[in-house]
Amino acid sequence: MRVSGAKALVEALKDEKVEVIFGIPGGSTIPFYDALYECAEKGELRHILARHEQCAAHMADGYARAKGIPGVCTATSGPGATNLVTGIAVAHMDSSPVVAITGQVPRSMIGKDAFQEADIVGIATPITKYAFQISKASEIPDTMKAAFMLANTNRKGPVLVDIPKDVFYEEVDYMEAERVRIGGYVIKSGDPHPYSIKRAVGLVLESERPLIIAGGGVIASNASAELARLAEIIPAPVATTLMGKGSIPEVHPLSLGMIGMHGKGEANMAAEEADLLIAVGMRFNDRTVGRMEKFGENAKIIHIDIDPAEIGKNLGVDVPIVADARKALAALADRLIEVGIRKKENEWSRRIAELKEKYREFYNSEESRGSLSPKRVMKTLRSAIPERSIVTTGVGQNQMWAALHFQVLQPRTFITSGGLGAMGFGFPASLGVKVACPDRPVFNIDGDGSFLMTEQDLATAVVENIPTVTIVMDNRVLGMVRQWQCMFCEKRYSETDLGKVPDFVKLAEAYGAEGIRVEDYGGLESAIRRSVDAEVPVVIDVPVSPDEKVLPMVPPGKTLREVVWFG
Amino acid sequence: MRIISAIVEDRPGVLFKVTSLIRRRGFNIETITVGGTEKERVSRITITMRGNPAVVEQLVKQLSKIPDVLKISELEPEESAFRELALIKVSATDPSKRSDILNYISIFRARVIDASKDSLVIEIVGQPRKVQAFLDLMKGFGVIEMAKTGTVALARGARSSSSSTSSSSSSSSPPD
Numbered sequence: 217m218r219v220s221g222a223k224a225l226v227e228a229l230k231d232e233k234v235e236v237i238f239g240i241p242g243g244s245t246i247p248f249y250d251a252l253y254e255c256a257e258k259g260e261l262r263h264i265l266a267r268h269e270q271c272a273a274h275m276a277d278g279y280a281r282a283k284g285i286p287g288v289c290t291a292t293s294g295p296g297a298t299n300l301v302t303g304i305a306v307a308h309m310d311s312s313p314v315v316a317i318t319g320q321v322p323r324s325m326i327g328k329d330a331f332q333e334a335d336i337v338g339i340a341t342p343i344t345k346y347a348f349q350i351s352k353a354s355e356i357p358d359t360m361k362a363a364f365m366l367a368n369t370n371r372k373g374p375v376l377v378d379i380p381k382d383v384f385y386e387e388v389d390y391m392e393a394e395r396v397r398i399g400g401y402v403i404k405s406g407d408p409h410p411y412s413i414k415r416a417v418g419l420v421l422e423s424e425r426p427l428i429i430a431g432g433g434v435i436a437s438n439a440s441a442e443l444a445r446l447a448e449i450i451p452a453p454v455a456t457t458l459m460g461k462g463s464i465p466e467v468h469p470l471s472l473g474m475i476g477m478h479g480k481g482e483a484n485m486a487a488e489e490a491d492l493l494i495a496v497g498m499r500f501n502d503r504t505v506g507r508m509e510k511f512g513e514n515a516k517i518i519h520i521d522i523d524p525a526e527i528g529k530n531l532g533v534d535v536p537i538v539a540d541a542r543k544a545l546a547a548l549a550d551r552l553i554e555v556g557i558r559k560k561e562n563e564w565s566r567r568i569a570e571l572k573e574k575y576r577e578f579y580n581s582e583e584s585r586g587s588l589s590p591k592r593v594m595k596t597l598r599s600a601i602p603e604r605s606i607v608t609t610g611v612g613q614n615q616m617w618a619a620l621h622f623q624v625l626q627p628r629t630f631i632t633s634g635g636l637g638a639m640g641f642g643f644p645a646s647l648g649v650k651v652a653c654p655d656r657p658v659f660n661i662d663g664d665g666s667f668l669m670t671e672q673d674l675a676t677a678v679v680e681n682i683p684t685v686t687i688v689m690d691n692r693v694l695g696m697v698r699q700w701q702c703m704f705c706e707k708r709y710s711e712t713d714l715g716k717v718p719d720f721v722k723l724a725e726a727y728g729a730e731g732i733r734v735e736d737y738g739g740l741e742s743a744i745r746r747s748v749d750a751e752v753p754v755v756i757d758v759p760v761s762p763d764e765k766v767l768p769m770v771p772p773g774k775t776l777r778e779v780v781w782f783g
Numbered sequence: 784m785r786i787i788s789a790i791v792e793d794r795p796g797v798l799f800k801v802t803s804l805i806r807r808r809g810f811n812i813e814t815i816t817v818g819g820t821e822k823e824r825v826s827r828i829t830i831t832m833r834g835n836p837a838v839v840e841q842l843v844k845q846l847s848k849i850p851d852v853l854k855i856s857e858l859e860p861e862e863s864a865f866r867e868l869a870l871i872k873v874s875a876t877d878p879s880k881r882s883d884i885l886n887y888i889s890i891f892r893a894r895v896i897d898a899s900k901d902s903l904v905i906e907i908v909g910q911p912r913k914v915q916a917f918l919d920l921m922k923g924f925g926v927i928e929m930a931k932t933g934t935v936a937l938a939r940g941a942r943s944s945s946s947s948t949s950s951s952s953s954s955s956s957p958p959d
Contacts, residue, residue, distance in 0.1 A: 337796065338799065341796075341799065341800055341803050342803055342804075342807050345848075345850075346849075346850050349795070349796075351795075366850065398850045398851075399791070399792045399794075399849075399850040399851040399852060399853055400792075400847070400850065400851070400852050400853040400854060401850040523848070524844050524847075525841065525844035525845050525847075525848055527844075528837060528840070528841065529841060532837075
C-alpha cells in the first residue's frame with residue numbers, strides 16, 4: 217500500500233488498536249490532521265480537541281491509567297510540543313504508558329531556529345522512556361510499533377515520537393510492522409527468581425510484625441487479588457503509598473490506608489514498629505518514608521519491583537525481588553502455603569487493632585472552621601457515589617484530603633499525580649478517564665488553585681460531551697503552601713492568598729457546563745447524587761476555610777513517628 | 784578508578800541520551816570516550832569515575848535502561864587493558880632542557896610527533912597514572928598546551944563484550 221507518511225502514521229495507530237487521540241493541531245501537523253479527517257468521516261480514531269496541550273497529555277495519561285492501555289496525545293512543533301512537557305513528566309514519574317506524537321519543522325529547517333522549532337527530543341529525553349525523531353517516512357511503522365512496545369512493557373512510561381512536517385508528505389509502502397527490536401531492550405517475563413522467593417519466605421516465617429507496603433506497581437500489574445491473598449495468608453496488614461491507593465479495598469480488615477508525610481497514623485506507626493517490610497511496586501520516595509536513613513531501621517526489607525534500577529536506589533534492602541508484582545506476590549503466597557505457614561492471632565494483630573482504634577476518633581471528628589469540613593466532604597462523596605466511580609485529584613491539600621479520607625475500593629479508581637505533583641492534573645485527567653470509561657461516574661476532587669490551572673478545558677468537556685464532575689475545595693488560597701507557612705514560617709503567608717477567585721458557578725455556566733454552589737452537607741450530598749448521571753460537565757463549588765489543614769502530618773525530614781496531629 | 788564499558792547502538796543522539804542521564808541523576812564522572820567497535824553501527828562508550836560500588840552499580844543499572852544500550856558492565860582494572868592518550872606541547876628553547884625532555888620521552892616510551900625551534904609535541908599512551916606522571920614531569924619544562932583522550936578499555940581474555948546482544952551483563956543484574 218503506497219501512502220503518505222501521515223497516512224502511514226494513522227495506519228500504525230490503527231494497528232496498535234488506538235481508539236482515541238487527544239491533541240491540538242498546528243502548522244507542523246497539518247498533514248497528519250488531514251489524514252485524520254478521513255478517519256473522522258469513517259468514525260475511526262476519535263480525536264478529542266483539547267484547549268491546551270498540557271491537558272491533552274493529562275487526558276491521555278488519565279485514559280491510560282483508567283484503562284490500563286497506552287493513551288495517545290499529539291501536538292504541533294515548538295510551543296505545542298513544549299506545552300506537552302508537564303503532562304509527559306507526570307506520566308514519567310508515575311510510570312504511565314503515554315505515547316506523545318509531535319510535529320517538527322521540515323528536515324531541512326531543523327537546527328536553523330525555524331519558526332516554531334523546539335528541540336523536543338532533547339527536552340523530552342529526561343522525562344520519557346525514549347524519545348524518537350523520525351528521519352524518513354519508511355521508519356514510521358517500525359518506530360510506532362517500538363513506541364507502543366516501550367511505553368507499555370516492563371516498567372511503563374511515556375514515549376515521544378517527533379515527526380518532521382515533510383516526512384508526513386513523503387510516500388512510503390505501508391506494511392504493519394511485525395515484532396521490532398530496539399537496541400538492548402528486552403521484554404521481561406517478570407518471573408521472580410526462585411532463590412529470592414525462598415529468601416523472602418524465610419524472612420516472612422521469621423518475622424513477628426510483618427507489614428506490606430503496596431505502591432503503584434501493584435495497580436500497574438493488576439495484582440490486587442494476589443496482594444489481598446498474600447496479606448491474608450501471612451496475615452500482614454497492608455499500607456499503601458499514594459500511588460498504591462486502590463491496590464487493596466480500603467475497607468478490607470487488613471488495610472491501613474496511606475503511609476507517608478500525610479499518611480494515616482496507624483499506617484505510619486505500623487511501618488515504624490514492623491520487623492519486616494514487604495515493599496511491592498513502590499520506590500521509597502521521600503514523601504512515603506519520611507527521614508530516609510531512619511526508615512525501616514529495625515526491620516528487614518523485601519523489595520519487589522520490575523525495575524532493577526529501583527533496587528537500592530533510595531534504600532538498601534535485604535531481599536530484592538526483580539519481578540512483576542503480580543507474579544512475585546503469587547509466588548510468595550504459593551511458597552508460603554507449600555511450607556505450611558500457620559495463621560495465628562498474635563500480638564501484632566492486636567497491636568494493629570489497637571492503633572486503628574487509637575486514631576479512629578481523630579478521623580471521625582468533624583470539627584470545622586466555619587465552613588465545610590474537608591474530611592466530611594470526602595466521606596459524603598464516598599457514600600453518595602457508586603463503588604465503581606473513578607476519582608481524580610488536583611495537587612495540594614485537596615489531594616491529601618482525598619488520600620486520607622476518601623476510601624478507595626477498587627484498583628484504577630483513584631488517579632492522581634503522585635510523583636511530579638502537578639497542579640492542574642485532576643480536571644483534564646478526569647476527561648481522559650471518562651473517555652476511557654464512559655459508563656462510570658468520574659469525579660475530580662480539586663482545589664481552586666489547582667483547577668484554575670487547567671479549567672479552560674471545560675470547553676473541551678462541553679463540546680466533546682465528556683460529563684465529569686469537579687468538586688472544587690474552594691478556600692481562596694494555595695492551601696498546602698499556606699499550611700507550611702503556617703506551621704514552619706510563623707504564619708508569614710507569602711503569596712498564597714488568591715484574593716478573589718472566580719465565581720465557579722458562573723465560570724461553569726460560561727462554558728455551557730453546570731455549576732452548583734453548596735452551603736451545607738445536605739446540599740453537597742444532593743448535588744453529588746444529582747451529578748452522578750449528569751449529561752453535562754458539572755462544577756460543584758464547596759466553600760472551605762483557608763485555615764483547614766491536612767493533618768496528621770510528618771514534617772519534612774522527620775521520621776514517621778514524629779507526626780504532628782494538630783496545627 | 785572504576786571503568787564502565789557500554790556497548791551501544793550507533794543511533795543519532797545516543798551519546799546525548801547517555802550524558803543526559805549521567806547529568807540529571809547527579810553522577811560525577813571523570814572521563815567519557817565514544818568510538819567504534821569491530822561491528823558496524825555499534826559503538827563503545829567508556830566511562831571512568833570515582834565512587835563507591837553502590838554509586839557505580841546504580842549508574843550501570845540506570846544506563847542499562849536506555850534502550851540503545853546493548854550491553855553494559857563494569858570492568859575490573861586488574862582484569863582489563865586500559866589506555867589513555869595525551870598530546871603535550873612542551874616549550875623547548877634551551878638545548879640542555881630539550882635533551883632532558885628527550886630522555887624522559889625515552890624512559891616513558893613516549894614519542895615526539897612534531898618539533899619546532901621552540902617546542903615539541905609529544906604523544907604518550909598508557910594507563911592514566913603513567914600519563915599523569917609524565918605530564919607532571921613536563922610541567923617543569925613548561926607545558927604550552929595539552930590534549931588528552933579519556934580512557935578506553937577492553938576486558939582481558941578472548942571474550943568479546945560487543946558480540947552478545949543481551950541487554951545487560953551479569954553485573955547489572957540484581958544481586959539475588
